[in-house]
Amino acid sequence: MPEPVLEVKGLTRRFGAFTAVSDLSFEVRAGEIFGFLGPNGAGKSTTIRMLCGVLAPSGGEARALGRNLFTEADQVRAHMGYMSQKSSLLTDLTVAENLRFFGGLYGLQGQALASEVEFRLREMQVWEHRNLLVAALSTGERQRVALASATLHRPRILFLDEPTSGVDPLRRRLFWEAMDELVAEGMSILVTTHNLGEADQCDRLAFILGGRLMAYGRPRSLKEALGRQLIELRTEQFRALQAAARAHPEVLAAELLGRSVRLSLPAGLDSARLLDQLHQEGFAFEALPPEPPSLEDLFVDLVQRARVA
Ligand SMILES: Nc1ncnc2c1ncn2[C@@H]1O[C@H](COP(=O)(O)OP(=O)(O)OP(=O)(O)O)[C@@H](O)[C@H]1O
Ligand SMILES: [Mg+2]
Structure with a gap:
């Protein structure tokens, strides 16, 4: 080093x-x-x-x-x-x-x-x-x-x-x-x-x-230390889907991104099950493949945690 x-x-x-x-x-x-x-x-x-x-x-x-x-x-x-x-x-x-x-x-x-x-x-x-x-x-x-x-x-x-x-x-x-x-x-x-x-x-x-x-x-x-995966859901029902996703306790955050909902989930979570549940609740959406978090996610996370503390 x-x-x-x-x-x-x-x-x-x-x-x-x-x-x-x-x-x-x-x-x-x-x-x-x-x-x-x-x-x-x-x-x-x-x-x-x-x-x-x-x-x-x-x-x-x-x-x-x-x-x-x-x-x-x-x-x-x-x-x-x-x-x-x-x-x-x-x-x-x-x-x-x-x-x-x-x-x-x-x-x-x-x-x-x-x-x-x-x-x-x-x-x-x-x-x-x-x-x-x-x-x-x-x-x-x-x-x-x-x-x-x-x-x-x-x-x-x-x-x-x-x-x-x-x-x-x-x-x-x-x-x-x-x-x-x-x-x-x-x-x-x-x-x-x-x-x-x-x-x-x-x-x-x-x-x-x-x-x-x-x-x-x-x-x-x-x-990586942030321990998150992010999944973008494309949907016409973005506001309703955002509210529904937020009701699931494993969802750390659900934010609107244009006409999509961006879900933040724990890194190890099997997201397929959550997406099935949201489909069963009557939502139509297309899920993009999970992405690792960005530095922007880290930045927002640190600032939010500091506010709560
Ligand atoms: N001479 C000074 N007297 C009193 N407070 C000061 C003085 N210089 C800086 N501060 C305060 O210290 C804090 C840190 O300021 P600083 O300029 O280091 O921030 P920064 O991280 O560089 O911000 P930015 O991204 O806006 O440049 C601020 O709240 C600022 O008001
Ligand atoms: Mg400065």
């Missing part, structure tokens, strides 16, 4: 009486894309801001590349890159001027700076926009310029806070391809997203809610 490049233990942040991040522990391994999921206000950005040194923690520990992130920050910071949720690009400068500015902050200069800027802009497919003002760029282009500027100093660990929000599916794919290239260069990435298709592409995930870690692991294991 690859070494962890980042180890977080018991990380906590309070704002007055409110605890935004509570006793959070997780690891990011070398060469992985680690996804950070959770609803709005879950504490994702607060966690990243503490790890990047923008915000002081109220408690807990973090080690990065074998050093204490909070007491030996100077030795580690140079190896970290950060793309904040609100882009930090200067909109009244051109793309190239932005990169030269940020490269300068990382201590690059002269020919090294010029060649690093060109390499990154080409890699992110924004080289042809180098003389445009950042203000003139589309969201997708702007995010790729921000990624270029966060990686000029070739960091080992990269923190990306919702880098693809507002980016269309095609440009989002382009962005993820760029991330894959960065990983191939030897970077490890912690990324937050609300897009569960993206989350599925991560090597491992942490799901946080109310500042606490609720689920942690590979996307596939997390979905």
Whole structure:
């Protein structure tokens, strides 16, 4: 198993009486894309801001590349890159001027700076926009310029806070391809997203809610651990069938999906018997083959369980 490049233990942040991040522990391994999921206000950005040194923690520990992130920050910071949720690009400068500015902050200069800027802009497919003002760029282009500027100093660990929000599916794919290239260069990435298709592409995930870690692991294991099978029933009687299905105790959930009812059942349950019973109750429907749960099911399940608790 690859070494962890980042180890977080018991990380906590309070704002007055409110605890935004509570006793959070997780690891990011070398060469992985680690996804950070959770609803709005879950504490994702607060966690990243503490790890990047923008915000002081109220408690807990973090080690990065074998050093204490909070007491030996100077030795580690140079190896970290950060793309904040609100882009930090200067909109009244051109793309190239932005990169030269940020490269300068990382201590690059002269020919090294010029060649690093060109390499990154080409890699992110924004080289042809180098003389445009950042203000003139589309969201997708702007995010790729921000990624270029966060990686000029070739960091080992990269923190990306919702880098693809507002980016269309095609440009989002382009962005993820760029991330894959960065990983191939030897970077490890912690990324937050609300897009569960993206989350599925991560090597491992942490799901946080109310500042606490609720689920942690590979996307596939997390979905399996949910212990569900999902069956879609196509029917003209969707409302009545939904109500009838909900009356069966083994049905965990029955939701409307267009003109279908989507049943959530325990993974091991023999669904044929339930479907027979619903037929006998007088319903006409076509059942699609059972599907494993998605990350969206996991997300909804965790949020609902937290509400009940
Ligand atoms: N400086 C601050 N002072 C007080 N409360 C704060 C501060 N910064 C963050 N919070 C609170 O901490 C909680 C977590 O916020 P955070 O921005 O980390 O959430 P998030 O998971 O990044 O959400 P989103 O998905 O919307 O970006 C929120 O309730 C927020 O209001
Ligand atoms: Mg956030």
